[in-house]
Amino acid sequence: MNEKLKLYCKIIGLPRLIIGGFTLVLCFMLPVLGLQTDMLLSQSITRIFMNMILVLAMVPSINSGIGMNYGLPLGIVCGLLGGALSLELGGTGGVGFLTAIFISLPLAALLGWGYGALLNKVKGSEGMIATYVGFSVVAFMDIVWLMAPFHNSAITWPMGNGLRNIVSVEGAYEKILDYFLLIKITENVEIPTGLILFSLFLCWPMWMFFRSRLGVRVCVGGENPVYAKAIGINVNRTRIIGMVISTCLGAVGIIVYAQSYGFYQFYNAPLMMAFSCAAAILIGGATVKKASISNVIVGTVLFQTLLTIALPIANEIMPEGNLSEIMRIIISNGVILYALTKAGDKK
Amino acid sequence: MQNIEKEYYGNKVLKGVSIELKAGEILAIIGENGAGKSTLMNVLFGMPEIHGTGGYKGKIIYRGKEVVIKSPHHAMELGIGMVHQEFMLLPNFTITENIKLNREITKTNIISAVGGKRLELLDLKTMGKQAREALDKVGLGVGEWTVVEGMPVGYMQFVEIAREIDKKGIQVIVFDEPTAVLTESESQRLLAVMKKIAAEGVGIIFISHKLDEVIEVADKIMVMRDGEQITTLEGKRASAMQLAELMVGRGIDSSQIAEKRNFDNAENILQLKNFKVDMPGEKVRGIDLNIKKGEIVGFAGLAGYGKLGIANGIMGLHPASGEMIFEGKVMKLNDTMSILKHHIAFVSEDRKGVGLVLNNSIENNITVPAMQVYKKYLKKVLFFSQIDRKSISRQAERMVKELNIKCTGTKQKVGALSGGNQQKVCIAAALALEPDLLLVSEPTRGIDIGAKQIVLDYLKRLNREKGMTVIITSSELKELRSICDRIVVVTQGKIAGELKPDAPDGDFGMLMSGVTKREEGERNE
Numbered sequence: 045m046n047e048k049l050k051l052y053c054k055i056i057g058l059p060r061l062i063i064g065g066f067t068l069v070l071c072f073m074l075p076v077l078g079l080q081t082d083m084l085l086s087q088s089i090t091r092i093f094m095n096m097i098l099v100l101a102m103v104p105s106i107n108s109g110i111g112m113n114y115g116l117p118l119g120i121v122c123g124l125l126g127g128a129l130s131l132e133l134g135g136t137g138g139v140g141f142l143t144a145i146f147i148s149l150p151l152a153a154l155l156g157w158g159y160g161a162l163l164n165k166v167k168g169s170e171g172m173i174a175t176y177v178g179f180s181v182v183a184f185m186d187i188v189w190l191m192a193p194f195h196n197s198a199i200t201w202p203m204g205n206g207l208r209n210i211v212s213v214e215g216a217y218e219k220i221l222d223y224f225l226l227i228k229i230t231e232n233v234e235i236p237t238g239l240i241l242f243s244l245f246l247c248w249p250m251w252m253f254f255r256s257r258l259g260v261r262v263c264v265g266g267e268n269p270v271y272a273k274a275i276g277i278n279v280n281r282t283r284i285i286g287m288v289i290s291t292c293l294g295a296v297g298i299i300v301y302a303q304s305y306g307f308y309q310f311y312n313a314p315l316m317m318a319f320s321c322a323a324a325i326l327i328g329g330a331t332v333k334k335a336s337i338s339n340v341i342v343g344t345v346l347f348q349t350l351l352t353i354a355l356p357i358a359n360e361i362m363p364e365g366n367l368s369e370i371m372r373i374i375i376s377n378g379v380i381l382y383a384l385t386k387a388g389d390k391k
Numbered sequence: 392m393q394n395i396e397k398e399y400y401g402n403k404v405l406k407g408v409s410i411e412l413k414a415g416e417i418l419a420i421i422g423e424n425g426a427g428k429s430t431l432m433n434v435l436f437g438m439p440e441i442h443g444t445g446g447y448k449g450k451i452i453y454r455g456k457e458v459v460i461k462s463p464h465h466a467m468e469l470g471i472g473m474v475h476q477e478f479m480l481l482p483n484f485t486i487t488e489n490i491k492l493n494r495e496i497t498k499t500n501i502i503s504a505v506g507g508k509r510l511e512l513l514d515l516k517t518m519g520k521q522a523r524e525a526l527d528k529v530g531l532g533v534g535e536w537t538v539v540e541g542m543p544v545g546y547m548q549f550v551e552i553a554r555e556i557d558k559k560g561i562q563v564i565v566f567d568e569p570t571a572v573l574t575e576s577e578s579q580r581l582l583a584v585m586k587k588i589a590a591e592g593v594g595i596i597f598i599s600h601k602l603d604e605v606i607e608v609a610d611k612i613m614v615m616r617d618g619e620q621i622t623t624l625e626g627k628r629a630s631a632m633q634l635a636e637l638m639v640g641r642g643i644d645s646s647q648i649a650e651k652r653n654f655d656n657a658e659n660i661l662q663l664k665n666f667k668v669d670m671p672g673e674k675v676r677g678i679d680l681n682i683k684k685g686e687i688v689g690f691a692g693l694a695g696y697g698k699l700g701i702a703n704g705i706m707g708l709h710p711a712s713g714e715m716i717f718e719g720k721v722m723k724l725n726d727t728m729s730i731l732k733h734h735i736a737f738v739s740e741d742r743k744g745v746g747l748v749l750n751n752s753i754e755n756n757i758t759v760p761a762m763q764v765y766k767k768y769l770k771k772v773l774f775f776s777q778i779d780r781k782s783i784s785r786q787a788e789r790m791v792k793e794l795n796i797k798c799t800g801t802k803q804k805v806g807a808l809s810g811g812n813q814q815k816v817c818i819a820a821a822l823a824l825e826p827d828l829l830l831v832s833e834p835t836r837g838i839d840i841g842a843k844q845i846v847l848d849y850l851k852r853l854n855r856e857k858g859m860t861v862i863i864t865s866s867e868l869k870e871l872r873s874i875c876d877r878i879v880v881v882t883q884g885k886i887a888g889e890l891k892p893d894a895p896d897g898d899f900g901m902l903m904s905g906v907t908k909r910e911e912g913e914r915n916e
Contacts (some may be wrong), residue, residue: 255777261763268748274708274739275760276728334750 083232089161094290094304096243097297108286109266115174116318119294122152148295150346156291167379228230325377412594419609427618430454470562472555482540487522525557545577563594570609602631657683666713668704675700689871689878690864697884702830732749736826738834746817749806761823790819807883811842832864
């Protein structure tokens with residue numbers, strides 16, 4: 045019995061036990077503190093699945109040997125651009141949503157290819173370079189958002205040029221996925237079936253991909269580049285493939301995120317998004333060298349639930365100031381730090 | 392040094408070696424790679440890897456007193472210096488700065504009078520003068536303020552020597568293969584310098600592969616083999632042939648030598664013409680070679696002389712040039728995928744780096760190459776081709792049984808296996824590619840004796856039963872002689888000669904030490 049327990053612990057992993065346990069404790073604290081437990085849990089579900097695709101974007105990048113895709117903002121701004129254009133064109137409903145995706149995908153693929161080529165030139169220090177690619181592309185897009193000739197008054201500043209900081213997708217395709225086949229259990233508890241299906245639907249081809257010959261090639265290229273070369277694999281190419289997929293998923297991910305959230309956030313909002321995604325997948329048990337779809341699902345569930353319920357609790361216990369944002373930063377960066385040090389001593 | 396013994400993790404690499412060096416004497420130590428020469432020197436220098444792995448047994452008696460040398464710095468203080476095979480010089484520093492590194496001469500100034508010795512300034516003038524003296528001793532005419540970077544390698548070697556003799560109270564200098572990178576005339580000068588230094592009363596230990604040099608300068612010659620001291624000879628009386636025999640001679644008995652087969656009429660499976668490979672440390676400088684169908688050919692030679700480069704070049708893992716014809720077709724060089732598709736497979740000498748993905752399972756390691764090259768082990772699911780776990784497990788289980796790989800199951804990680812079993816996995820992966828020509832590099836490096844025999848027997852069986860042509864590159868001459876039809880000896884990136892496995896020990900030793908060319912030439916005339 046004891047043996048079996050130990051085995052399970054080993055499979056699940058200590059970090060997940062600790063974080064899972066902590067999350068459970070917080071869950072029990074919710075009713076004690078008099079917070080709306082049912083609503084918060086329902087919110088968690090939505091938060092989990094609106095973030096899942098962005099976390100999924102880390103998988104091809106990790107498996108192709110590049111490590112965490114800290115340059116995820118690159119994909120995100122492609123998605124934002126697609127979104128802004130779809131709104132500019134006045135797209136609504138499913139058509140508007142798909143327009144956003146179809147505009148952003150070729151863009152993301154192109155930029156992802158260039159980005160992958162760049163990272164091939166800096167093998168060994170991808171993490172640093174990727175972070176700065178992310179930062180600079182966000183800064184560059186700040187200019188684009190301001191200067192680009194958008195005319196639709198729903199998305200531009202009331203005065204002057206440029207896009208607003210936050211653009212609502214209300215009336216266009218707000219919660220189009222969430223409301224698809226929505227199951228309403230009580231007043232406060234809803235299950236966004238469409239969103240869940242869509243997210244899982246994207247996980248599935250990813251899972252298939254890593255079971256195909258090309259997918260295996262990408263993985264082998266990431267695990268041992270010299271070995272890959274010896275069996276005739278062009279590692280530079282597999283890394284670019286990984287980056288293109290990752291960037292495209294980033295683009296789709298932000299559009300899905302926005303439809304559920306209700307807003308597109310332009311300017312500096314994408315700056316730090318890669319870090320929480322990295323934290324989520326690391327919690328899920330991925331290392332900087334290997335990640336799987338199950339890591340994505342487990343990690344997103346744990347991380348987003350933790351964030352969703354920890355913040356109101358923190359605000360309840362320490363009501364002064366804007367503590368929630370600080371908590372979020374501490375938790376997500378702390379987790380990255382922890383997971384990266386753990387990844388280090390596996391060598 | 393008396394009765395020095397050293398074990399690395401239960402593996403005895405020095406089995407009681409004693410050497411004796413008098414002042415002004417030149418002692419040469421010769422032996423193949425792995426004979427224990429470097430380990431012996433590491434003991435003498437108190438290198439951290441010696442103390443870190445449990446120290447050594449035996450005594451070192453230096454100038455009449457027993458000493459335990461704790462660190463290279465301690466050795467230096469005692470007056471033992473070393474000229475390294477790879478240069479230990481700072482390229483951006485001048486010659487003087489290099490010679491005087493960490494022994495700089497300083498002079499007092501106002502601040503140091505208050506703040507102590509650490510604040511003294513360099514006395515560049517005296518430093519330069521002393522460096523000049525040392526350089527003159529070794530006969531190097533370059534200015535003492537020249538920067539080391541960009542100097543010819545020969546000069547760097549002499550700067551190293553100058554640094555050693557500049558040390559005050561230097562008693563013993565070890566030369567570790569100093570002539571490996573030098574040209575003929577530079578070598579001659581170096582040997583002359585060595586004699587000169589010895590004449591001033593410094594003891595010299597000279598490690599080399601080049602037998603003729605050793606005979607020329609050494610007063611005494613010690614031959615080492617497999618960590619044992621075979622014999623010590625008087626320098627003047629030794630002959631190259633005698634030394635070569637002693638160095639290589641493993642006393643292989645005729646029953647172990649591979650049986651003779653005739654391939655005169657067989658067709659060529661692989662032809663190399665002016666084949667060059669730019670592999671760091673294992674450069675191949677243009678070879679011409681024909682391999683016959685159904686042969687087992689061995690590549691022998693000392694480390695760093697290019698034998699490993701040949702197989703790596705054929706596979707396109709290091710940039711190759713020249714011409715390669717396989718089964719009558721001219722092959723595109725440096726394109727690993729196309730070479731694999733022609734059914735040439737490779738078992739790398741770097742098992743852990745190139746040969747395997749250690750973090751992956753046995754079955755994946757065995758099947759992934761074949762999957763990538765021939766699209767095997769795939770099945771169709773709807774419109775997508777997906778990996779076929781069942782056929783992968785089947786193949787892996789078959790290979791595990793056939794090669795007797797000891798594991799808990801085909802899903803076990805390769806990194807957890809012993810060296811011998813890892814090697815079997817490598818071979819299994821190469822066989823999954825169904826090769827007509829199998830290149831195997833160092834198949835028995837780092838694996839235990841039992842596994843060695845299994846691996847070698849299996850290679851032989853593949854050749855006999857399936858008609859596979861096999862090229863084996865190995866540092867273990869004995870093994871090559873037990874299974875090869877002929878052995879090609881590679882020195883200095885070129886083919887030194889070709890021998891049948893039943894050729895006398897001395898012939899192998901001569902070819903490997905690179906003495907033959909001149910002497911053979913004389914014989915032919």
